[in-house]
Amino acid sequence: MTTDRNTHSLLRRFIVLNRRLSRGLYLIAEQLTSRRPGVVEFEQQIVPNLLFxxxxxxxxxxxxxxxxxxxxxxxxxxxxxxxxxxxxxxxRAPQGIYDKVIVGDVATVPIHEQFDVILSRTLLEHAPDTSRAIANLTGALSPGGTMAHYLPCRRAFFAVLSRCLGAETSRSVLFRIYPEKRSGxxxxxxxxxxxxxxMARLCRExxxxxxxxxxxESEYFKANRHNRDERQKNG
Structure with missing residues (x-):
């Protein structure tokens, strides 16, 4: 038991030190390039440009x-x-932020309204059938409306690792490295x-x-540049 506890403590210290070093290198890289973290650019630049x-x-x-x-x-x-x-x-969302809520699977839930802008952030990778999800959302898009989706590529190292390890093991590893992510x-x-x-083919279809x-780049591995944002506009 003591050995296991010591091993866990050593691993935890290594992870903390590694994250500090990675964060430092990432800040240096940010100063040398104009590229911002994907989720930041999505929320602060792409989404605001779509709203009116x-x-x-x-x-x-x-x-x-x-x-x-x-x-x-x-x-x-x-x-x-x-x-x-x-x-x-x-x-649990901030009070008043939603005028209405719809509970259900994005691929199958009936959406009876039409929208000028449809947004998702790291959502589509969690849909068992992305093609049905895109089709369902397209049906809720107003003529000339726009969709914007921010999601990771399945070829990213962390995505491949997640599929190889399975859901339970992946969550265990994720929470050990990033304990702050347990709530979200x-x-x-x-x-x-x-x-x-x-994804482009699904949208065109x-x-x-x-x-x-x-x-x-992925927030899990700062050197990976597989995460991406995809904006789609009704044709």
Whole structure:
């Protein structure tokens, strides 16, 4: 028992030191390039450029952490609907951030309204059938509307490792390295069609025009540049 405890303590110290070193190197790299972390650029640049006054917005998978903040919603007088598999996640969102909520699987839940902007952030990799998810969301898109999705590539090292280890082992490893993620990560990930070519094909098959594809490094391994944002515009 003592040996196991010492081994765990040593491993934990190694992980902490490794993360500190990686963070330092990452900050240096940020100063040398104009590229920002993908999720930051998605939230602070891509999404704001899609919004306009009185837009109807569907936040898919945002749950307790919606993509659009309360100030932006108020300033632009947005109508925001939250769609999530978990009613509990939606209930934990900031009060008033969603005008309406939809509980269900993104691939199959009926969406009876149409939206100018549909957003998701690290959601589609968790959909068992991404093609059905994209098709369902396309049906909820207003003519001329836009979808923007930020998701990891299935070829990224952490994604390959996750599929090899299985869901339970992957969560255990993730929480040991990133204990702060226990409250908001660890959901089963399938990475179905989560590669640029397959995702673009799915979008085109649904009648969407792929307007922009951008590539970003993973937050799990800062040197990996497999994460990406995909914006789709109704064709």
């Amino acid at each position: 006054p009185k837009a109807r917005v569907l936040d898919v998978g945002g749950g307790k952490s919606p993509i659009i903040d309360a100030e932006t919603k108020r300033r632009l007088r947005l109508y925001v609907v939250g769609l999530d598999l978990s009613a509990d996640e939606l209930a 990560a660890g959901f089963p990930a399938y990475y179905h069609c989560c590669v640029p070519s397959a 649904c009648g969407l025009l792929v307007e922009t594809r951008a590539y970003y």
